[in-house]
Amino acid sequence: MKIKARSREVARPAYACVPKxxxxxxxxxxxxxxxxAVLGTLMSLARQQHGENNHQRAFAAGAKGVERELxxxxxxxxxxxxxxxxxxxxxxxxxxxxxxxxPTFTLQEGRSxxxxxxxxxxxxxxxxxxxxxxxxxxxxxxxxxxxxxxxxDVARTALLQATGLTLGARNIARLDExxxxxxxxxxxxxxxxxxxxxxxxxxxKLLLSISGEWLGLQYEKVPLPLPIKSxxxxxxxxWLQYINIYRSKGDSDYKKLAEKxxxxxxxxxxxxIERALNYLNEHYLPKLNLGLLQKEHKIHMxxxxxxxxxxxxxxxxxxxxxxxxxxRAMRKRVKKPKPKxxxxxxxxxxxxxxxxxxxxxxLWRNFEARMQxxxxx
Numbered sequence: 001m002k003i004k005a006r007s008r009e010v011a012r013p014a015y016a017c018v019p020k021x022x023x024x025x026x027x028x029x030x031x032x033x034x035x036x037a038v039l040g041t042l043m044s045l046a047r048q049q050h051g052e053n054n055h056q057r058a059f060a061a062g063a064k065g066v067e068r069e070l071x072x073x074x075x076x077x078x079x080x081x082x083x084x085x086x087x088x089x090x091x092x093x094x095x096x097x098x099x100x101x102x103p104t105f106t107l108q109e110g111r112s113x114x115x116x117x118x119x120x121x122x123x124x125x126x127x128x129x130x131x132x133x134x135x136x137x138x139x140x141x142x143x144x145x146x147x148x149x150x151x152x153d154v155a156r157t158a159l160l161q162a163t164g165l166t167l168g169a170r171n172i173a174r175l176d177e178x179x180x181x182x183x184x185x186x187x188x189x190x191x192x193x194x195x196x197x198x199x200x201x202x203x204x205k206l207l208l209s210i211s212g213e214w215l216g217l218q219y220e221k222v223p224l225p226l227p228i229k230s231x232x233x234x235x236x237x238x239w240l241q242y243i244n245i246y247r248s249k250g251d252s253d254y255k256k257l258a259e260k261x262x263x264x265x266x267x268x269x270x271x272x273i274e275r276a277l278n279y280l281n282e283h284y285l286p287k288l289n290l291g292l293l294q295k296e297h298k299i300h301m302x303x304x305x306x307x308x309x310x311x312x313x314x315x316x317x318x319x320x321x322x323x324x325x326x327x328r329a330m331r332k333r334v335k336k337p338k339p340k341x342x343x344x345x346x347x348x349x350x351x352x353x354x355x356x357x358x359x360x361x362x363l364w365r366n367f368e369a370r371m372q373x374x375x376x377x
Contacts (some may be wrong), residue, residue, distance in 0.1 A: 009095055016040025016226065017047060017219040021188050023242035025234035027262050030191045033228035034239075035178040039196060040140060040222060041163045042182075045148045046210035053150075058137035065101050065133025069126050100130035146212035147196075155205050164225025171319045179206070221299050227284045232276040234262065237284075240305070245316050253313055270314075277305050304329065 018040040031039070071341040079096035086093040090117050100120060120128065130221035156175055157167050165171050182196040196214050200207040220241050227233040239260070250263055251259075302318030306329055309315075319326040 013044035013048060013224065014293070015221045015223050015299055016045035016163075018238060019043075019188075019214070019217045019219050021217070023220050023238040025189065026260065028241060029186065031181070031186070033226060033231050034174050035181055036225070036234065037163050037165070037226045037228050038159070038178045038282065040226070041159065041224065042152070042197065042208065042210060043219065045152050045154065045162065046215055050146070050150050050154050050215070051173055053139065053218050054141040056327065058134050059139060061136035061137035065129040066126055068133075069101045069129035072101070073125070075099070086193060087319075098261075099124075102132035102195075136344050146216045148212050149209040150212065150215065152210060153202065153205050154208065159206065161215060164222075165189060165228075177243060182188040202215065221297065223279065223288055223293055223299055223301060227279065228304050230276060230279045232261070233279045236273060236276045237280060240316060243316075244300075245318050257314060277307065280305060285302040294301050 016037065016039075018036060019361045022031070022036065052119050061200060076096060076098045079349040083093045083096060092099065098119065102125070138358060154162075156172055160167055160171055160175060162287055179197070179199050184195055185192045187193070194213055195209055196211055198209040200209070220238070222241055227237060254266040254270065257273070258264070261269055261272065263269040263272065285301065285305075288301060290301050290303065293301055300318075303321040304326060306317045306319055308317055317325075319329055
């Protein structure tokens, strides 16, 4: 089953949906950071489009609920007309009961638990019918599996803007390479997964069919844009989001950490991770709107990451701005300038400088002239 997208443009996502299998093990795939950013952005756009499609289908179900309520209202009017006709003839006829799409029976307050009929006016009954059928359809669609394909039409420039990248010719060429890679089978953890998308060109736009198999995978929310300029920084950010250092201690063994990031020796991994953390702290995290990510999208991002060695293990600690630990870490980074130790050169001879000799001679001549004029008598 293929669900087509609507003609309107989808909104720009504020985060990328990266599969957990890619975040958990950086060595499980060979996707460059640019391709991961495009993949996560397309997953966000496709899930957003899937939610919009479910909304439209649930809205159509709500319209049908209103139609059913109108049919019940007409049936109630006809029943009343028959009852009135029988009563005019002198026959005893009970009053009809109005039927509604939304449940209107409530438990009677007090000792009795018998249901009680609650009459509802026509206008409110129509609104309740639409809301009730909409909510029921929305719950049913949420429990339903993902469709086989979800089609999203987007221009190259709009896709780059959604990813948070510049609209240069180099990025457009890299975007075509990334889409070509994603349209082929991808190996993750040694298993070959079906292509992520199928690319078609239509009226100057990209018609992307996103696979429902990928959309059904568990994912992690990562803010956009990703630090694609540094491959180790991107892998480290995805891994830190996966382990969730807010809920766990975020510690690991040096040897296991080196193996996870593909380094032969622990000290190589230590240096690479320190450089990656420095890039995240200095060039990436200050540019993010951390308050907006936390408030609207429930993405926890610290103001700074720090490493605390503990014997043979290393621990990743998140620091929030305004806390004592954050201020202490920032004070350690400020280095005071060291005083310059000037070494004075020793003179090889004891003769006074030439200017001192001339000065003394001039003073002596001045003293002799004053003696001749009898100034000191």
